[in-house]
Amino acid sequence: MSDLDLWPIGNCQVSGLIDKRGGLVWGCIPRVDGDPAFCALLNGDNQDAGVWRFELDGQISATQEYIRNTPILVTRLKAADGSVVEVLDFCPRYEGKGRMYRPVAIGRIIRPIAGNPRIKVILRPMKNYGAKLAEMTNGTNHIRYLVGDQGLRLSTDAPVGYIMEGRTFRIEGDTHFFLGPDEPFVGNLREEIRRMEQSTRSYWQQWVRGLATPFEWQDEVIRCAITLKLCQHEETGAIVAALTTSIPEHDGSERNWDYRFCWIRDSYYTVQALNRLGALDVLEKYLGYLRNIVDGAKGGQIQPLYSVMGESELDETTAAYLAGYRGMGPVRKGNAAYKQIQHDCYGQIVLPTVQGFVDKRLLRLADDTDFANLEEVGEMAWKMHDQPDAGLWEFRTRQEVHTYSAVMSWAACDRLAGTAEYLGKDDRAQLWRERADAIRDTIEGSAWVEGSSDGGAGHYKASFETDYLDASLLQMIDLRFLRPDDPRFQSTFAAIEKELRRGEHMLRYATEDDFGAPETAFNVCTFWLIEALHLAGRSEEARGLFETMLGHRTGSGMLSEDLDWKTGELWGNFPQTYSLVGIINCAGLLSKPWSEVR
Incomplete structure (x- = not known):
C-alpha cells in the first residue's frame, strides 16, 4: 500500500519521489506540472506501471539516507542470502560552460556491496496521465520511451535486452543508468555519470555552506531548505506549493487538489523562510517571476496562483486512468482556485518585493520604475481591503471579508x-x-468582538461578517499588525487555542466548509501555534510541541500538508512547502543562540 514515506530528489527543473523500496513512484515530464511519466504513487494497486525500480532477488529489507547536505539518495537493499546492493539516485545540477546544467534527467548507479546479488530492472513509464505504458524502441546501449513530444532515452551499461524483457540478472560491478532527453549520450557513460554525481554533490554542499542556520536542529533545517529549493522551477523563479497532486487531506475526503503550481501566498512564506537563512538565490529568482506576474496584470487583479511558466488559466480536470492514492480518487490536474478572488495576494507580492529596494547583497537592486509598478499592486490592496473574497483557505462556495486578507492589505x-x-x-x-492607518481602523471596527458581560475577553474574528475563528489570526504578529504583548492578541490567542487546538495539533478552522467539517490538523497551523506559545512566554511547551512535530516527519525529514491528530498519519500533498517553512521558522525562533556554543 502506498504511503508518504517518500524521498524527494531533483535539480530545480525536474523532480522525483523515491519510495521506501527504492522505486521512483512519482515524477513529471518535462517539469513539475507536466505529465507524470512515473505515477505509481497515484496508480492504486497497479504498482508495476509508472515506476522505475530495482528488484533485488530475495529482498528482505531496505534502508535509505541522503548523502550529507545534498538531495542525493542512497538506498541499500538486502536479500535473505546476505547479498546487498546500493542504489544512488540524483538529478544532475552543477555549473558548467557559464550556465547551470539541470537537464530533465535522472541518474542512477547500482553497486553490489556483498554476496552475489541478482536484480530485475522494472522501468515502465506511462503517458497521458496513466492512460497507457510508453512505447519502447531500443538501440545497442539505450532504450527510447515515447513520453511527451520528444520522449526519454535510457543510456546504460546494463544489458538492454534484460531490461526490456524484465529478466533477472546478476550484477557484478557498478552499473549506470541515465534517463534523460532523447539524444545520444556524449562521452564515456561510466565516467560521465560519476562526474555528474560528484559535481552535483559539490554544488549542493557548497550551497548549504552558505546558509545561516540556527544552532539547534541544523540537520532538520538544512533538509527543509534543500527541499524548498527543489520546489523552485529555476527557469522562471516560480515556487510550487508541493511536488504532487491529489493526495487527499484525509481518508476518502475527495479533498484532492493539484498543488504543482505557484501560489503567491505559499511562495511568500517560502522565500521568507529561506531569506531568514540567507538563501538569496531563491528570492532573486522569485522576484523576477513576480515582476513578470505584475507586468502581465497591468495594474489589475492578481490571481492567487499561476503555472510555473506564468500561465493564468489552469483549468481543473480529472485523470480518468489513475485510481488515485490508495485508490482514493479523483486525480486532478489543474486547479480551479485560479478563478478565485483572494485579496491577501497583494500583500504577499509587496512584502517580499520591498526587500529588493534595500538589500545591497542582491545582484539587481529595484529602481523607481519597479516602485511605480509595485504601487499598482498596492492600489489593488487599498481598493480591495474591505471587499469579500474566498480567503486564504480557498472556500469554493462562499465569500466574506476575511480578516487575514484585510491585514495583508x-x-x-x-x-x-x-x-x-x-x-x-x-x-x-x-x-x-x-491608507495603512485607514485599513487598520476598518479592521479594528469590523473584526474585533467585544468581551461578553460575564467577563469573557474580546478577540478578533476570522471575517467581518461572521463570528468564527481561524488559525490565520495568529499571523497578526508575524505581519507586525500587533505586538505579542498586546492584550488583544493574547485574548485572541486564548480563544483560538480553546476553539482549534486538538491536543498537540491545530486545525485551520473548526466550522464546516464546502466538504464538511475538517478531520485532520493543518501542519503549518500547528507551527503557528508553536510560535504563538513561545511569544506568549510558554517556551518549554513550545519546544515540546516542536519536537513532537519533528517526530512526525518521514524518514526523509519531510512533512505533508495535513496530519491525523488521533493516529499521527500524514495526509495531503507532499512535500508541502508550508510545513517545511514551519520547521525552519520554529527552529530559528526556539533555538539557543550560537553564542552558547561551548
Whole structure:
C-alpha cells in the first residue's frame, strides 16, 4: 500500500519521489506540472506501471539516507542470502560552460556491496496521465520511451535486452543508468555519470555552506531548505506549493487538489523562510517571476496562483486512468482556485518585493520604475481591503471579508510607506501611511468582538461578517499588525487555542466548509501555534510541541500538508512547502543562540 514515506530528489527543473523500496513512484515530464511519466504513487494497486525500480532477488529489507547536505539518495537493499546492493539516485545540477546544467534527467548507479546479488530492472513509464505504458524502441546501449513530444532515452551499461524483457540478472560491478532527453549520450557513460554525481554533490554542499542556520536542529533545517529549493522551477523563479497532486487531506475526503503550481501566498512564506537563512538565490529568482506576474496584470487583479511558466488559466480536470492514492480518487490536474478572488495576494507580492529596494547583497537592486509598478499592486490592496473574497483557505462556495486578507492589505500599504520613506519619496510615504492607518481602523471596527458581560475577553474574528475563528489570526504578529504583548492578541490567542487546538495539533478552522467539517490538523497551523506559545512566554511547551512535530516527519525529514491528530498519519500533498517553512521558522525562533556554543 502506498504511503508518504517518500524521498524527494531533483535539480530545480525536474523532480522525483523515491519510495521506501527504492522505486521512483512519482515524477513529471518535462517539469513539475507536466505529465507524470512515473505515477505509481497515484496508480492504486497497479504498482508495476509508472515506476522505475530495482528488484533485488530475495529482498528482505531496505534502508535509505541522503548523502550529507545534498538531495542525493542512497538506498541499500538486502536479500535473505546476505547479498546487498546500493542504489544512488540524483538529478544532475552543477555549473558548467557559464550556465547551470539541470537537464530533465535522472541518474542512477547500482553497486553490489556483498554476496552475489541478482536484480530485475522494472522501468515502465506511462503517458497521458496513466492512460497507457510508453512505447519502447531500443538501440545497442539505450532504450527510447515515447513520453511527451520528444520522449526519454535510457543510456546504460546494463544489458538492454534484460531490461526490456524484465529478466533477472546478476550484477557484478557498478552499473549506470541515465534517463534523460532523447539524444545520444556524449562521452564515456561510466565516467560521465560519476562526474555528474560528484559535481552535483559539490554544488549542493557548497550551497548549504552558505546558509545561516540556527544552532539547534541544523540537520532538520538544512533538509527543509534543500527541499524548498527543489520546489523552485529555476527557469522562471516560480515556487510550487508541493511536488504532487491529489493526495487527499484525509481518508476518502475527495479533498484532492493539484498543488504543482505557484501560489503567491505559499511562495511568500517560502522565500521568507529561506531569506531568514540567507538563501538569496531563491528570492532573486522569485522576484523576477513576480515582476513578470505584475507586468502581465497591468495594474489589475492578481490571481492567487499561476503555472510555473506564468500561465493564468489552469483549468481543473480529472485523470480518468489513475485510481488515485490508495485508490482514493479523483486525480486532478489543474486547479480551479485560479478563478478565485483572494485579496491577501497583494500583500504577499509587496512584502517580499520591498526587500529588493534595500538589500545591497542582491545582484539587481529595484529602481523607481519597479516602485511605480509595485504601487499598482498596492492600489489593488487599498481598493480591495474591505471587499469579500474566498480567503486564504480557498472556500469554493462562499465569500466574506476575511480578516487575514484585510491585514495583508494593511501590510502592503505599511511596507510601501516604509519603502517610500527609505527612497526619499515623502509624499508617497504619507499617502501609503494614511491608507495603512485607514485599513487598520476598518479592521479594528469590523473584526474585533467585544468581551461578553460575564467577563469573557474580546478577540478578533476570522471575517467581518461572521463570528468564527481561524488559525490565520495568529499571523497578526508575524505581519507586525500587533505586538505579542498586546492584550488583544493574547485574548485572541486564548480563544483560538480553546476553539482549534486538538491536543498537540491545530486545525485551520473548526466550522464546516464546502466538504464538511475538517478531520485532520493543518501542519503549518500547528507551527503557528508553536510560535504563538513561545511569544506568549510558554517556551518549554513550545519546544515540546516542536519536537513532537519533528517526530512526525518521514524518514526523509519531510512533512505533508495535513496530519491525523488521533493516529499521527500524514495526509495531503507532499512535500508541502508550508510545513517545511514551519520547521525552519520554529527552529530559528526556539533555538539557543550560537553564542552558547561551548
